[in-house]
Amino acid sequence: MEDAARLLQLVVNGAAAGCIYGLIALGFVLIYKATEMVNFAQGDIMMLGGFVAYSAVAHWGLNYWVGALIAIVATAMFGYALDAIVLRRVIGQPQFAVVMLTLGLGFIFRAGAGITWGYDSVGFDTPFTNRTVKLGALILGEDNLSIIFGTVLLCLVLYLFFAKTRLGVAMQASSQNQLAAYYMGIPVRNVFSMIWAISAGVAAVAGILLSPVSMIDVNMGFLGIKAFAAAVIGGFGSIPGSLIGGVFVGIVEQLAGYYLPAGFQEVTSNIVLLGMLFVRPQGLFAERMGKRV
Amino acid sequence: MTVLFEAKDIAVRFGGIRAVDAVSFTVERGEIFSIIGPNGAGKTTIFNLISRIYNTSEGQLLFDGGDITHTPPHMIAKLGIARTFQNIELFANATLLQNLLIGRHCHSTAGYLSQMAFLPSTRRAEVRHREKVEEVIAFLDLQRYRDSLIANLPYGVRKVVELGRALCTEPKLLLLDEPSSGLNVEETEGMGFWIEDIKKDLGITVIMVEHDMALVSQVSDRVMALNYGKVLAMGTPRDVQTHPEVVRAYIGGDVEMEV
Amino acid sequence: MRYLFRTSYQQDLRAWRHGGDVFWYGLLIVLVLIIPFVMGEFYVGEMGGVFIFAIAGVGLMLLVGYTGLISLGHAAFLGIGSYVNSVLLAQGVPFLITLPVSGLFTALCGAAIGRPTLRMSGLYLAIATLSFGSIVGTVFQKWTAVTGGFDGFAVPTPYVFGVSVEGATGVYYTSFAVLLFVLWVSVNLLRSPIGRAMVAIRDSEVSAQSMGIHLAKYKTLAFAISAGITGLAGALFAHYVRFLAPDAFDVLLSVQFVTIVFVGGLGSLRGAILGAIFVRLLPQAIAIVRDDLPFGIGRLPGLEPSLFGLVLVVVILFQPGGINGLWLKIKLWFQTYPFMRQASGRRQKSYARSERLR
Numbered sequence: 046m047e048d049a050a051r052l053l054q055l056v057v058n059g060a061a062a063g064c065i066y067g068l069i070a071l072g073f074v075l076i077y078k079a080t081e082m083v084n085f086a087q088g089d090i091m092m093l094g095g096f097v098a099y100s101a102v103a104h105w106g107l108n109y110w111v112g113a114l115i116a117i118v119a120t121a122m123f124g125y126a127l128d129a130i131v132l133r134r135v136i137g138q139p140q141f142a143v144v145m146l147t148l149g150l151g152f153i154f155r156a157g158a159g160i161t162w163g164y165d166s167v168g169f170d171t172p173f174t175n176r177t178v179k180l181g182a183l184i185l186g187e188d189n190l191s192i193i194f195g196t197v198l199l200c201l202v203l204y205l206f207f208a209k210t211r212l213g214v215a216m217q218a219s220s221q222n223q224l225a226a227y228y229m230g231i232p233v234r235n236v237f238s239m240i241w242a243i244s245a246g247v248a249a250v251a252g253i254l255l256s257p258v259s260m261i262d263v264n265m266g267f268l269g270i271k272a273f274a275a276a277v278i279g280g281f282g283s284i285p286g287s288l289i290g291g292v293f294v295g296i297v298e299q300l301a302g303y304y305l306p307a308g309f310q311e312v313t314s315n316i317v318l319l320g321m322l323f324v325r326p327q328g329l330f331a332e333r334m335g336k337r338v
Numbered sequence: 339m340t341v342l343f344e345a346k347d348i349a350v351r352f353g354g355i356r357a358v359d360a361v362s363f364t365v366e367r368g369e370i371f372s373i374i375g376p377n378g379a380g381k382t383t384i385f386n387l388i389s390r391i392y393n394t395s396e397g398q399l400l401f402d403g404g405d406i407t408h409t410p411p412h413m414i415a416k417l418g419i420a421r422t423f424q425n426i427e428l429f430a431n432a433t434l435l436q437n438l439l440i441g442r443h444c445h446s447t448a449g450y451l452s453q454m455a456f457l458p459s460t461r462r463a464e465v466r467h468r469e470k471v472e473e474v475i476a477f478l479d480l481q482r483y484r485d486s487l488i489a490n491l492p493y494g495v496r497k498v499v500e501l502g503r504a505l506c507t508e509p510k511l512l513l514l515d516e517p518s519s520g521l522n523v524e525e526t527e528g529m530g531f532w533i534e535d536i537k538k539d540l541g542i543t544v545i546m547v548e549h550d551m552a553l554v555s556q557v558s559d560r561v562m563a564l565n566y567g568k569v570l571a572m573g574t575p576r577d578v579q580t581h582p583e584v585v586r587a588y589i590g591g592d593v594e595m596e597v
Numbered sequence: 598m599r600y601l602f603r604t605s606y607q608q609d610l611r612a613w614r615h616g617g618d619v620f621w622y623g624l625l626i627v628l629v630l631i632i633p634f635v636m637g638e639f640y641v642g643e644m645g646g647v648f649i650f651a652i653a654g655v656g657l658m659l660l661v662g663y664t665g666l667i668s669l670g671h672a673a674f675l676g677i678g679s680y681v682n683s684v685l686l687a688q689g690v691p692f693l694i695t696l697p698v699s700g701l702f703t704a705l706c707g708a709a710i711g712r713p714t715l716r717m718s719g720l721y722l723a724i725a726t727l728s729f730g731s732i733v734g735t736v737f738q739k740w741t742a743v744t745g746g747f748d749g750f751a752v753p754t755p756y757v758f759g760v761s762v763e764g765a766t767g768v769y770y771t772s773f774a775v776l777l778f779v780l781w782v783s784v785n786l787l788r789s790p791i792g793r794a795m796v797a798i799r800d801s802e803v804s805a806q807s808m809g810i811h812l813a814k815y816k817t818l819a820f821a822i823s824a825g826i827t828g829l830a831g832a833l834f835a836h837y838v839r840f841l842a843p844d845a846f847d848v849l850l851s852v853q854f855v856t857i858v859f860v861g862g863l864g865s866l867r868g869a870i871l872g873a874i875f876v877r878l879l880p881q882a883i884a885i886v887r888d889d890l891p892f893g894i895g896r897l898p899g900l901e902p903s904l905f906g907l908v909l910v911v912v913i914l915f916q917p918g919g920i921n922g923l924w925l926k927i928k929l930w931f932q933t934y935p936f937m938r939q940a941s942g943r944r945q946k947s948y949a950r951s952e953r954l955r
Contacts, residue, residue: 270731
């Protein structure tokens with residue numbers, strides 16, 4: 046019974062961490078599906094979102110939910126501006142250039158955050174901090190549960206948005222065929238900026254959900270590297286895939302940390318990633334594409 | 339052996355669609371063989387099967403006395419089959435000269451260490467390759483574009499460079515995929531003369547996918563018509579172009595053909 | 598303006614274009630050889646570092662700029678070269694042997710990572726190399742029996758024919774010699790079939806295959822050569838830092854390398870060197886002007902990485918040809934004076950080319 050409880054504990058922790066990876070991966074995938082750009086600064090946008098929430102709640106003393114909303118909206122607007130001002134200009138350049146560009150932006154965001162909020166870790170009060178729920182022999186932290194529920198809720202909202210609303214369908218159209226979308230009267234460039242906004246907003250949600258579990262600090266964005274594993278497993282083209290990939294990586298990491306010798310936990314996500322790339326590069330969900338010559 | 343190339347019942351499917359369905363044909367040494375058909379008939383797919391970019395799910399490909407059905411794609415050039423691409427797959431960031439020199443790759447003999455140290459043997463090989471490439475440049479009148487980047491060249495010239503690059507591999511069989519697409523009337527005439535020169539002066543066998551019927555009639559010895567991946571007709575240009583099945587495929591319904 | 602009359606094929610095969618090139622580069626080499634006699638030890642040391650990073654830059658340039666394969670994990674190869682060199686030296690193997698052995702071993706590692714990544718391109722390759730670099734970094738930390746882990750590894754003194762080549766001047770001349778060697782090999786590769794195969798793979802894999810280029814062989818070869826050259830740089834890096842710490846070879850260092858290649862100018866050897874000079878001297882330049890900056894910007898923490906990022910962003914937005922591109926433009930301006938117009942340098946508007954269907 047001890048072992049089963051411990052196992053379940055690890056799974057829940059892993060699933061929570063995995064949800065964060067999945068949310069960051071979701072941000073990657075949204076942008077990649079639309080514009081084929083990869084945003085290596087996605088983790089850093091999550092960090093910025095977390096810091097804004099911190100300012101709202103801890104500095105200005107706002108209510109948690111209001112602060113969270115402000116952070117999400119502010120970060121989304123920042124994402125929109127980022128695309129409109131910087132990223133639109135590199136359309137047509139090879140993918141490598143965009144990778145470098147977002148890496149550079151990541152540096153700037155980290156430095157900006159350091160200047161504005163300092164280099165120490167900070168946290169703020171949330172309704173979930175330090176509260177637990179008892180389930181039989183298990184004691185689960187409410188913070189972890191909030192991550193899982195929050196992620197599921199967000200994904201549901203996004204699914205409904207993309208499938209049922211006009212804007213969502215327009216976004217799907219623009220990511221599949223830019224030219225045809227233009228012909229149908231869709232303002233593709235604005236739609237892409239809005240996709241960036243949503244992606245940034247999702248990153249902010251990840252940052253806010255993560256804050257009770259792990260403090261907010263300037264280097265938080267390096268989680269983004271683990272999120273790549275999630276995105277690759279999901280196939281880089283699929284929204285549910287990113288989430289499943291993330292949870293998978295999270296759980297494997299926790300299990301590795303417990304059952305394998307010390308030092309293996311850090312490399313778990315990388316090994317999973319490389320394994321996936323070697324065995325089934327298109328991930329679990331995407332299709333293989335080839336060039337018609 | 340007068341038959342240089344034979345395809346026996348080759349087929350490939352993409353998902354549920356049979357892009358090429360039990361196609362068989364032979365090509366005689368030294369002839370110009372054209373493949374015609376409406377868009378989506380499977381013509382370029384056949385080329386991709388011959389150059390082994392796709393695997394044929396059934397049947398055989400026989401070339402010059404050997405079975406190439408399972409040969410890896412990079413060995414095809416060395417065996418003597420060269421091709422051009424419908425949408426021009428040149429190396430855009432290199433010069434014309436470099437593109438043609440890459441065509442010589444299958445005849446490259448220099449070892450790795452020899453190349454890293456640029457030993458005299460590599461140097462001599464390079465001069466030989468350059469001489470061969472210059473022959474092709476002279477044949478196609480590309481002298482003044484020699485050092486231009488492909489990205490800076492007009493479309494008509496790029497088509498010719500694509501042809502030149504294929505010729506640099508010294509092929510026995512040349513696959514031309516829509517050589518006249520995108521060319522104006524003059525350029526198409528020029529292309530037709532070059533194709534005839536390739537056959538007469540260089541003795542290279544040509545398989546050509548083409549839409550321009552005038553060009554097809556002008557240069558081809560035999561023609562094969564395809565539709566929906568299946569062979570409709572095979573024979574002389576005139577026979578095929580007046581064949582009722584072929585006419586129906588292009589125009590649809592019963593039509594009286596004026597000959 | 599100089600007009601080149603081409604009279605023989607040998608002329609096109611030469612490593613230099615005309616006599617002027619020979620003169621100026623020769624002068625540059627002489628200048629480099631003299632510098633340690635006129636400048637202080639600190640600057641000589643820094644220049645040694647620049648040469649080492651230039652070697653790594655050339656290695657990465659061959660892979661990224663010429664073959665079109667992105668690697669975000671090249672710090673791993675630098676590390677492998679450093680540790681192999683140091684461990685062998687500690688066993689008593691002479692430096693003249695450990696140096697090439699480090700390069701060869703790292704080349705084998707490069708081939709090992711090149712093979713499985715054959716069908717990956719662009720994004721996936723970047724992620725895979727990022728992961729690989731991360732894993733190797735962790736191996737450096739954990740394999741304490743060999744690397745000493747976080748305790749560090751004191752690098753033994755290298756001797757060439759009984760003379761110690763430690764110290765700023767020793768590293769300076771040794772790295773310069775290796776840089777010249779690496780440049781010579783690269784120029785040879787680029788005018789041979791291997792170099793052309795690499796460019797073909799970069800521009801169109803499908804037609805490269807149709808021309809007889811075995812993709813697997815040449816991609817693995819490109820990785821091997823690139824890793825090998827970076828391994829050589831690593832061996833020299835060990836003597837530059839004198840004390841190896843495993844966390845020196847992290848993602849940020851890999852990003853520095855990629856910045857060298859990118860800011861220098863993709864697709865040119867000169868770019869690799871200019872990029873190395875820029876990336877290594879930027880921190881020095883910041884340190885010098887730090888106190889003079891207005892509004893107390895100089896005293897802000899995190900100034901260096903932010904300027905780094907800013908440079909990357911600015912280069913990509915406004916000067917994607919990098920420093921080399923700028924150099925060529927300036928040269929063209931002088932050569933065609935006074936006829937150059939703004940349109941001569943304007944980039945062609947291009948549309949996004951799908952990387953999913955290369």
